[in-house]
Amino acid sequence: xxxxxGSVFGLTFLxxxxxxxxxxPSHDLQIRDYLSTxxxxxxxxxxxxxxxxxxxxxxxxDVIFVGSPAIEEHLQSKYLVFETNCxxxxxxxxxxxxSAVPEHLDAVWQHCTxxxxxxxxxxxxxxxxxxxxxxxxxxxAVNNKSVTQTLTALQxxxxxxxxxxxxxxxEPAQLQREFLSFVQTLRALPxxxxxSIIPTGGPR
Amino acid sequence: xxxxxxxxxxxxxxxxxxxxxxxxxxxxxxLLWHIKSKQADLIHLSFxxxxxxxxxxxxxxxxxxxxxxxxxxxxxxxLFFSNFNGTWNQYIDAFxxxxxxxxxxxxxxxxxxxxxxxxxxxxxxxARVQFDTDYYYTSYPQATANDTKAxxxxxxxxxxxAAQAATQTPEQxxxxxxxxxxxxxxxxxxxxxxxAVF
Numbered sequence: 429x430x431x432x433x434g435s436v437f438g439l440t441f442l443x444x445x446x447x448x449x450x451x452x453p454s455h456d457l458q459i460r461d462y463l464s465t466x467x468x469x470x471x472x473x474x475x476x477x478x479x480x481x482x483x484x485x486x487x488x489x490d491v492i493f494v495g496s497p498a499i500e501e502h503l504q505s506k507y508l509v510f511e512t513n514c515x516x517x518x519x520x521x522x523x524x525x526x527s528a529v530p531e532h533l534d535a536v537w538q539h540c541t542x543x544x545x546x547x548x549x550x551x552x553x554x555x556x557x558x559x560x561x562x563x564x565x566x567x568x569a570v571n572n573k574s575v576t577q578t579l580t581a582l583q584x585x586x587x588x589x590x591x592x593x594x595x596x597x598x599e600p601a602q603l604q605r606e607f608l609s610f611v612q613t614l615r616a617l618p619x620x621x622x623x624s625i626i627p628t629g630g631p632r
Numbered sequence: 633x634x635x636x637x638x639x640x641x642x643x644x645x646x647x648x649x650x651x652x653x654x655x656x657x658x659x660x661x662x663l664l665w666h667i668k669s670k671q672a673d674l675i676h677l678s679f680x681x682x683x684x685x686x687x688x689x690x691x692x693x694x695x696x697x698x699x700x701x702x703x704x705x706x707x708x709x710x711l712f713f714s715n716f717n718g719t720w721n722q723y724i725d726a727f728x729x730x731x732x733x734x735x736x737x738x739x740x741x742x743x744x745x746x747x748x749x750x751x752x753x754x755x756x757x758x759a760r761v762q763f764d765t766d767y768y769y770t771s772y773p774q775a776t777a778n779d780t781k782a783x784x785x786x787x788x789x790x791x792x793x794a795a796q797a798a799t800q801t802p803e804q805x806x807x808x809x810x811x812x813x814x815x816x817x818x819x820x821x822x823x824x825x826x827x828a829v830f
Contacts, residue, residue, distance in 0.1 A: 430661075430665055438682065438684050440684070440711070440713075442688070442693065442694050443694065443696075444693075444694055444696055444700055447701070459766070460766050463766045463767040464766070464767075466767055468634065468637050468767070468768065468769055468773075469773065474769040474771075475769070480769065480771060481682070481771055481772075482640070482681065482715050482769065482770045482771070483769045484642050484644075484713070484765045484767065484768045484769070485765070485766050485767040486764065486766050487766055488644075488646070489763070491646060491648065491705070491707075491709060492646055492647070492648075492761050492763070494647065494648060494742075494744040494757070494760060494761065495744055495760075498648060498707075498743040498744055499706055501648075501705055501706055501707065503693070504700075504701035504703050504704070505700060505701065505703075507693070507694075509644070511644075511684075511713050513681075513715070540696075541696040541697050541699075541700050542696030542697045542700075555696070558694055559694045559696070561686050561688055561692070561694075561711075562686070563684050563685075563686050564657075564658065564661045564684075564685045565661040565664060565665060565684060565685045566682075566684045567671070567674055567680065567682065567683045567684065568681075568682050569675070569678070569680060569681050569682070569777045569780070569781060570681075570777075570780050570781055573780075573784060575771050577784075578771070578772065578780050578783065578784070579771065579772070580787075581783035581784045581786070581787045582772060582774075582775055582779065582780065582783045582823060584786060584787050584790060585786045585787070585819070585820060585821075586822070586823060588786050588790055588816060588820065589820040589822070592813055592817075592820070600802035600805060600806035601802040603805070603806060603809060604800070604802050604805040604809075607793075607794075607797055607805070607809065608797055611794045611797070622772075623770075623771060623772075623773060
């Protein structure tokens with residue numbers, strides 16, 4: 429019903445992890461080991477590939493027993509939960525990841541049952557669709573802006589704050605000239621990279 | 633394990649539901665989705681960037697190969713994912729204080745849910761059903777949900793002023809500029825690292 433809110437997509441995948449008693453360390457631990465080494469800033473696969481606002485990966489070891497009189501039950505497999513808030517639906521989004529960061533996808537998902545590899549994007553999309561769980565209710569605080577638009581907006585916000593602070597009390601004609609120049613410079617700036625430190629001063 | 637990245641906290645929770653109750657919850661989600669006024673409290677909790685609930689029916693856990701053991705569950709499961717600013721305690725306190733009716737409406741169908749008020753029992757329940765995030769990414773680690781909303785407001789105000797600035801007299805521009813500053817000033821917060829919290 430609601431994988432999408434406005435122009436933002438909320439995609440949820442549950443990928444069964446290989447259950448191989450001979451694997452040492454176990455596949456879930458190998459996933460966790462790899463994820464613990466992965467850059468969470470500009471070097472993140474989600475920063476390199478386009479269109480991710482926020483994403484998370486979590487190994488779900490089991491369901492949770494909430495106490496009696498509820499029934500205690502357990503999963504047969506552990507699952508890798510992939511939750512992403514992004515600018516496109518499954519097909520283009522997964523193809524974007526497969527194109528930009530195939531080595532990271534392979535490093536993580538090689539430990540999952542039925543993973544076909546990132547080299548064949550069509551098979552990968554089919555696999556991810558088989559793992560997808562429809563989102564039941566999706567909330568987005570800002571639901572009509574892309575990652576690029578939001579990064580640009582944050583850059584603009586910081587530059588405007590600096591411009592206002594540094595132009596207080598200026599004579600109107602000069603203020604107008606400097607404002608027009610400021611806007612021209614601002615619009616010529618490239619969009620900041622995801623996770624980049626956005627300067628709090630004016631355009632550099 | 634990494635539940636925190638910059639100014640954001642990632643929370644995951646999973647709760648069991650009797651399958652007949654799942655149908656009721658789906659209806660509730662349907663109504664919440666289509667009656668936007670019912671989302672007002674969630675929107676007013678302005679520290680949430682994205683949140684979602686996902687129902688997994690007991691027989692719909694993905695099965696990818698014949699070698700994978702089939703799940704034999706009696707419960708359906710409700711997953712909850714939230715991306716919020718602040719600490720876990722602040723979040724649960726605010727959730728309980730502001731959104732208690734809404735939370736009860738959604739989670740009362742889960743086994744052993746104690747209600748969101750009083751908050752002590754609610755916190756114990758959430759702590760029990762929560763599981764950790766292994767990798768957490770955000771494109772805006774320096775920004776809160778309010779920062780991103782404010783930034784888009786500034787852009788819209790700037791675009792309006794810029795569209796008329798070149799054709800105005802200096803006096804007209806000055807008056808418009810002051811109006812712009814008045815409109816934008818509440819949305820000019822500084823980005824930066826998250827404060828240390830304990």
